[in-house]
Amino acid sequence: MSLRPPAEDAQEARSSFFIGARSSDDSEERERHPLILQKANALASGNCLKEAIDLFSVAMRYGSVLPEQLGTLVDCVLRNFKTKAAGPDSPPGRGRHAEESRRGDDAFDCPNCRGFLGEPVTTGCGHSYCKRCLQRGLLAKCKLCGGAVGGEEKVNVVLCGLLEKWFPGELERSKTLCKVDELCRRRRYHEAVSLATDAIQSDPESAAGARLSRAEAYMALKLYRLALEDTEFNCSAEALFRKAMVLHEMGRVDESLQVFLHCLAVDKDFPGAKRRVEKILCDLLSPADENVKVGLRETAQNTSPHLRNKTPVTDAETQPPSPVQRQHLLRAASAHDHLESLEKRWESLERPGLSRTHSLRAHGSSCGEEGLKRVCSAPQLGDQDKGSLLKRKLSVSDSEQYVAASGSNKLKKQGIAKGSKQKAAKAKAPRSVPEDLLDPNDLECSLCMRLFYEPVTTPCGHTFCKKCLERCLDHTPQCPLCKESLKAYLACRNYMVTTVLDMLIKQYLSQAYAERTKTHLEEARELSDLTKNVPIFVCTMAYPTVPCPLHVFEPRYRLMIRRCMDTGTRQFGMCINDPQKGFVDYGCMLTIRSVHFLPDGRSVVDTIGGKRFRVVSRGMKDGYSIANIEYLGDTRVESSDELQRLQELHDAVYEQARVWFQNLKIHFHNQILQHFGPMPEREADIQATPNGPACCWWLLAVLPIDPRYQLCVLSMSSLKDRLVKIQQILTYLQSIPNH
Structure with a gap:
């Protein structure tokens, strides 16, 4: 599918529509209803407001169009409204959010x-x-x-x-x-x-x-x-929305439409405003009879400079436009360069008294011309008139930035006066906390009984330190105070700091906050030391360079994994169980590559083996094991003759392992590939790392031997001894029939 600029899609949509409109067969039009809607949306996306209105109106003649299907049209209308209301001389960046960012909140x-x-x-x-x-x-x-x-x-x-x-x-x-x-x-x-x-x-x-x-x-x-x-x-978005609702309730639909648009210009995400505009546009675009459809086609034919020479759509276009259509045409054309010629063409034909009108001077207009007339949706107007007046109601080049309910000049003056009062009110000094009422105990976490650090508020309204809350949710998905279920909150894992409380602590309790921060950093520094108090996951054998996926569900290990991530080390030790000591004397460090959290708090952790270590001392921290460790490495061979013999032994073991792996039954072969990946390639320098060649650890992980025997090989600091042990295991396995 090729991507083209919206302008090309809009031009194609215009051309395709007026060529296809030659057919007088209504059944064919009904079948093309989805295509008409698609082209109308393309026109709206290309900011061709006038033509989009025409095409949406035609679509409504041949099928139902729901208000929510007019979202693209509303966006187009709003873009035009903002452009016209702001004026060409408006400086960039002006708006509600820009203004708010400049004042002290x-x-x-x-x-x-x-x-x-x-x-x-x-x-x-x-x-x-x-x-x-x-x-x-x-x-x-x-x-x-x-x-x-x-x-x-x-x-x-x-x-x-x-x-x-x-x-x-x-x-x-x-x-x-x-x-x-x-x-x-x-x-x-x-x-x-x-x-x-x-x-x-x-x-x-x-x-x-x-x-x-x-x-x-x-x-x-x-x-x-x-x-x-x-x-x-x-002039807030809420005030504009409420005003538009009142105007709409009074039957003054055109005024309510523009105020709704003003509301969206102030706040494009204001709830309900866009839905209201969609509903109004849907009502105004819905024609009462065939004459509305003909009138809209005439309008598009005559006002678009790109379409004046197209083949006529119907015979009705030879008829002179009605006064309502002439006014509609002038309003729709106000956004185009050919406004003056249209005014001169029909100036002598316009009849006064068609409907109640009043003039508005267009602010921000580069040409400074008198604004066009704006017709109010009075109760006496019929459905046919409503359909043809839509584009004129959306013409914002002739409207004040703040649309009046009645009497634009009066309201404009009021708006200026009110704006001055609002600026004066907003200039008042911000509130300050009374010093005699400031008590640090009011800002203490109910779990750790210390000053809040990174305070987080749950949906039930209770606040805790972020780390304290996470530890509680490791055990049960309930609020520690009110016991309300926090399963949905836990599933999102979106523990965002409550900004107001965090600001109050930093501003009014700066000394206490500095001490609390110092304590937090010391605890984090202690957790970051990978030789002292290293967290130990007591579970299975792990080996250097070999992947080790883990399913973490116990609360103590959920806490441990989270701390490893928070401190940035992303590492912990892995050892197998020992009935007497709790865990064995040798293990392997694992590095966390990724963590996938499940909705109930469990997680799937992808790790890979790193350095080997020996346990010096053991301990416990918050329920999980810790240890002081020292790292292991292979003793390097310096003699060239001895290194040559070691290289030959390595090559022999590697070839023996390759043959053994290829001769495995397909079931076992696929299982090993799925869990551990393919056998590592032969390495050029077998002493490049302290742990030796990766193929040795891969073989130790996949060979069907007792974990205690694997532990013995893991603890060896001689590459020669490790290769000999693996060679013995391979020889034994190859001697077993049908293995």
């Missing part, structure tokens, strides 16, 4: 609504939001890192306790706001209005959330004017 503000972080809920990414934002579903992704927001997390117990102790008044107001939302959910709107009004009067400067909750209650009570007034006090 209060650690106790919600990253979404910028209100007080009352009843904080910590999401899986480690960032905390106010309970209201999550309960009302006001964000689909984390505003700070883009991580997924589940919405099922509970209030952060530690952080909520701290805020209640430090800022009791603000926390109480946050709880009141949640009560207002709860009253709305229970449809007790009059009580919600009363409670929200009290909250606004008690603290007007921090009442943005209360006003928006009251607007929702007003809308449910059909008090639309009051609802709109409550949405005008800030």
Whole structure:
């Protein structure tokens, strides 16, 4: 499949459609319905908004189109909206996120609504939001890192306790706001209005959330004017969304559509806004009769500079365009260079009084022309008019950056005044923790009874040190405090640090944090020493250069493997069991190549053998064995004659081993290949490494001999003695009939 630029796909889609549209057979069109949709999406992807609208409308004439199938069209509309609303002179990087990144954030503000972080809920990414934002579903992704927001997390117990102790008044107001939302959910709107009004009067400067909750209650009570007034006090995505909902409820669909688009321009991931735009577009594109389809085809034929000379689609295009279609055509053409010629062509034909209109001066326009008229979706307009007016409603070159509900100039002035007030409010000094209320005991882990180090909050709202929580989950997938199941949390293994708590500790308890960090680093340094207190996995025989896959399920070894990964050594010792000592005196170091964690906490660890060692002393740490060790290596042969004889012995043993392996039964042969891989190649320098040739260890691993005998060979420091032992084993196995 070849990849081409969207513009080529768009051009092909336009050409293919108008050639295929010559056919008058409706049954053929219905069969081509999926292809029409595909071409419409190609046009939208190529940013050909006008033609895409035409083609989506045609698709709806010959088959059903669901709102969710208009996602590409919505994206195209939004791109055009942002471009036109911003204007050509707008500096790059302007936007909500760029503005927010420049101002100093209060650690106790919600990253979404910028209100007080009352009843904080910590999401899986480690960032905390106010309970209201999550309960009302006001964000689909984390505003700070883009991580997924589940919405099922509970209030952060530690952080909520701290805020209640430090800022009791603000926390109480946050709880009141949640009560207002709860009253709305229970449809007790009059009580919600009363409670929200009290909250606004008690603290007007921090009442943005209360006003928006009251607007929702007003809308449910059909008090639309009051609802709109409550949405005008800030320009947040939530306020725009609420305003658009009110306008849509009032039947002012075209205004609601543009405000929904403004909401998406502020926050492209605002939940529900895109679905609303898709639904509105679907309704407006659905024609009431055949004349709408003909009108849309006329429009595409006449407005597109690339298609004016194409073969006519139907005989109806010879008819003069209706006044509604002329206005629609002007709006659709406002994004193109041939606007002036179209205005002159129909200026004398336009009839006044077609519908209620008012002019808007286009801001950010490079030509500075008078904005085109914007028709409101009044109740008296029929379905046929709605379909033909869609492209004009989406023309944003003539709209203010902030779309007015009524009276654009008035609202523009209000918006400037409100913006000044908001900047003044945001310029206030950030909150600081009262020193007399700062207690390090409030920030201690309930498991290790020390200051939090890398605090992690579970979905049930409890916080622990990351290492402490991992150790507990090694034993049981439940919260150590409330015993709530954490199986899903364990399966994700996404233990992200709670940023607010981590920041509070570093900022307000810097000395205690420095001491805690020092202790942590000392413990990590101790674990990184690969000669003292080396972790020992008591399980099976391991050999240098030979793979050793492991299935780790015991809690003590889960902890051990994790520590090896965290310290960066990725190594541990492997020994077989000894009834008296716990484990034998000789073993082999294993290096972790990869770890695959299973949902229940178990893991499959791929390791490969490294250095051999001898145990000097034994011990225990957190349930698993440790040892002080010294590494082993082969004694080098210096004499040339002796080295020559050693080389001949090696070659003889290698050839004998190759013959033995080739003569194995196919079943055993395949099993060895599957578990240990092929026999290593002959090495040019048999003394290149302290462990000698790899073929010796591969043979020792695959030969069917007692582990104690294997251990004896592993501990040898003479390559000659090791080759002799292997030769004896091979000779014995080859002497057995039918082996």
